[in-house]
């Protein structure tokens with residue numbers, strides 16, 4: 001990735017996340033040059049902690065701070081940060097969860113007046129008691145939990161990027177007692193990831209302990225944070241849900257990593273990125289050249305989805321919308337959108353399945369829409385032996401496969417097919433594709449590790465996958481034989497409402513129709529346009545609900561002035577309100 005100037009570099013740093021291996025490669029040259037990264041990390045953590053205490057009107061001299069310190073460098077960060085807070089007058093206790101502590105950091109901590117409570121009887125930490133009985137170990141653990149709970153601040157320094165798998169042993173028990181075990185992060189969605197006023201404030205060092213650092217999963221007990229101070233570069237867990245929901249407000253400490261040659265693991269969309277997907281009208285344009293969207297959506301049973309998808313597509317910069325569906329839905333579409341054209345004709349993209357019953361639905365089997373969709377989707381199927389049919393499939397216009405069409409998806413398809421499931425629908429899709437012999441995956445499992453599920457669906461089908469959520473995950477081809485992961489976190493939580501998905505499907509269809517056929521020629525653009533649709537949908541929802549809250553907030557950059565952040569929570573909306581706000585969203589994106 002070529003990052004030509006400083007502003008571009010910072011933008012890339014804030015909106016890209018890198019795997020732990022890449023982060024270690026990027027920090028290597030600095031460590032070799034003797035740059036004191038750990039001290040820099042610790043100072044930043046102490047400063048962020050003090051400013052949080054300040055926000056709560058808690059003087060540092062009165063603050064009780066608990067450092068949950070692991071045996072690795074993450075624990076070292078915590079101990080140095082604890083030492084700085086102790087030097088400022090705080091009363092700081094470190095709970096040693098492993099058998100050792102980072103030596104120099106431990107010395108600095110003790111020198112600053114910090115106290116240490118050891119939990120592992122086999123620990124070997126200078127000046128600390130060990131070899132105690134199992135009974136005493138239990139008492140110490142209980143005391144540690146109580147002490148942490150009654151603190152003003154907990155610095156979570158158990159594990160950082162060296163974490164492997166679910167937290168085990170004492171760290172796991174402590175996380176289950178102080179944090180969460182088995183549930184997704186569950187708190188009101190506030191603007192700017194505002195910390196709750198409840199004490200203790202939890203500050204995660206680098207990453208919250210217990211989350212899947214490289215995939216955003218929650219493999220076991222974890223400690224949700226009010227704030228995370230992360231070093232050098234964003235890790236996937238700070239962007240990918242549900243771990244990203246456990247990070248609270250994120251501050252990135254720029255170590256000056258050279259990111260020119262680093263390939264991000266996952267990127268977050270921003271408005272600049274999205275505007276590339278918007279085709280501005282041209283002087284010589286007519287309605288056809290601006291892109292026509294064909295919709296096979298809605299059904300006799302669910303006609304409303306036809307209206308929502310048609311109106312959303314028409315508002316999203318399409319030249320024209322064609323609608324195919326049952327008489328009742330046709331009548332309703334025409335009265336809601338007189339501009340719609342009924343019946344078949346040339347289109348630049350398709351949207352199928354929104355508001356169409358699936359096979360499991362009681363009206364599913366005999367719904368005529370399903371017959372039309374199944375026939376259309378056959379044109380997108382890839383066959384092992386038939387090159388001619390494959391060439392025809394590769395030349396098809398892009399298509400959005402939503403809701404009731406998902407169970408009609410052929411096994412292997414071309415990448416300009418975008419499937420748009422929510423977690424439950426993705427679980428059903430994966431179980432059908434994986435077939436018997438592979439353990440069935442539940443909606444809850446998809447929710448606990450949505451990225452893995454989206455990657456799996458892309459791998460199995462070849463389709464581009466857009467998994468809906470407060471942070472929407474898009475997985476598609478990167479053009480070099482690999483996967484591209486793009487996220488959109490623009491939507492406020494108010495958008496979790498009936499019909500919201502139908503609106504997204506229509507918007508995505510329209511954005512794909514206006515790409516002048518480029519998506520068919522270059523499938524690597526498909527995930528970009530899919531993420532752009534999710535972002536524009538989220539932005540329209542934010543405008544409609546007058547909400548500053550979003551699924552993902554851009555991290556603060558340590559040492560740089562914090563932009564004043566508005567804090568309107570906003571108000572409830574219905575899907576129709578989102579459509580009404582699309583023009584204003586475009587206005588913002590094009591400006």
Ligand SMILES: NC(=O)C1=CN([C@@H]2O[C@H](COP(=O)(O)OP(=O)(O)OC[C@H]3O[C@@H](n4cnc5c(N)ncnc54)[C@H](OP(=O)(O)O)[C@@H]3O)[C@@H](O)[C@H]2O)[C@@H](O)CC1
Pocket residue numbers: 027031037038039041070071072073074075077098158159160161162163164165166167168169171172205206207231
């Ligand atoms: N490189 C640098 O100089 C800089 C690094 N920096 C900081 O260092 C961090 C990386 O440090 P790291 O590599 O030492 O690993 P770290 O995250 O402390 O984890 C290792 C410890 O965790 C334990 N552990 C692992 N898995 C576990 C599990 N499932 N359940 C329970 N325990 C588990 C593991 O135990 P073990 O497996 O050895 O028994 C070991 O004790 C990085 O995130 C950043 O904060 C910054 O200061 C900037 C400069």
Ligand SMILES: [K+]
Pocket residue numbers: 074156157158159160204205206207208209
């Ligand atoms: K941590």
